Amino acid sequence: MNGKLAPDKEILLVEDNPDDAELTRIAFAETGGDYRLRVVSDGAEALSYLYACAPAELPALVLLDLNLPKLDGREVLQAIRAEPATRSLPVVVLTTSAEPFDVDKVYALGANSYIQKPVEFERFVEVVRQIGLYWLALNQPPTTP
């Protein structure tokens, strides 16, 4: 695994704000990880992409913004969890909201993790680095004793 995602795996970023999408791309580049980032800009597009994927083509991780046009992030998350093919996809919710109410709701809907996008760029890079580590932890093959 050598600290990188398998080259045939990608991260799906569902983000409608082009500034945030670009910053996320830069932040991933800053961490030095070899990530392939696919960006879709609304919830409906995210679902139609995921539903069209063959199992082997499914992204390794979905980064999901909550405030999206058409279908919002919560609806997308619900739909991902309702569909057998995508049910076990790791989903990290990305949002600006730090409201505890939102946090509880998102976990209740089945997010694997929740990350608040910080204003400060360096902290944003740090958050993205954590996402990479999180992905590694999720996909590490079990170690044999």
Place this chain on the structure above:
Amino acid sequence: MPPQQAATQDEARFRLAMASAGIGMAIVSLQGEWVDVNPALCRMFGYGEGELIGRRVHAISHPDDLPLTAQLFERLHSGEADALDAEKRYIRKDGSTIDVLLNTALMRGAGGAPLYFISQFRDVTAQRAAERALRELNETLEQRVRERTAEVEAAHRRLEAFTHGVSHDLRAPLRAIDGFAAQLDRQAGAALDAQAREQLSRIRNASARMGALIDSLLELARIGRAELRPANVDVSLLAEWVAAELQDAQPQRPARVRVQPGLDAIGDERLLKALLSQLLRNAWQFSAACERVEIDVEGARAADGLHFVVRDRGIGFDMAYAGKLFEPFQRLHGSEQGAGHGIGLTIAQQAAARHGGTIRAEAGPGPGASFHVALRDLALPAQERARDNTETRAA
């Protein structure tokens, strides 16, 4: 005294009593005509004495109450009662209706023959109006409660939407400003002159300040509407925790924070942490000019809650502006003296207010400021109280 003379004297006394009485009094003939009326009665009905005497009482009675009057006279005549009370309506000279409590007695002569009625009139119009209003108010109360509840809920939803908007939509552009300024600095920083780099750093500092301001506004909104979760709270521990956070953020800063152990309150831990955070941060920031930050937290239990004081040795403030300290966005010092965005103390006060408490600021006499917090214990939920009792017994 001959009987005739005694009777005259009695009558004189009676007339004097009538004239000076505060309530309306009248002598009414058996035919229902005014024979004598006192000034209070004239004032009550708005007529002069001359306009009433000789006229029938019926003339100024409310038409709907005429049967009641007839019945009253009949019962007195028949000897069923000596005196009767009734509530009647009359029409004043100006046309308005008044509610009157009436007491009428039939006076009889030596042989028992009826002579005349003596009536007393008490104006209860204002009282009845108030009662009617109250009754109407009660009848519409439920309706109004429903309306007000709907209004409050709508206001709450608007506030939620506003908070949500602030939280998401104001932060996103800030992230872009800071993120792309950081990129610019990285990619072109070396090519920029010192002034341009300084300006870039100003952009980033400004966006960081605005981010902090948004966070504080959200915290203020949250503290105002958060559901209270009362529990036993170790305020000393919270203060120590906040002090450790402040020191962590500035590890090089010489500081001594002394917290009296054993300060306990029954309150909402999150809100009390926010309160202590704001007060201690305030104390810490305004000690910027001091060689060393010195903060003391001490207090005592009062009958209904915890009273404590946070004291610093910083630059203090002018007592003339003490009232402004807790107003949002009011600052008594510039940012070079350590001032933040001016919401911190409002947050602290709001947290105290949610505990039925207050915060009072005092400057001097020496250097520094002290913030006196009086908290009232919240009521513990039933299961918490039960657990408390068990613990006490176990101990």
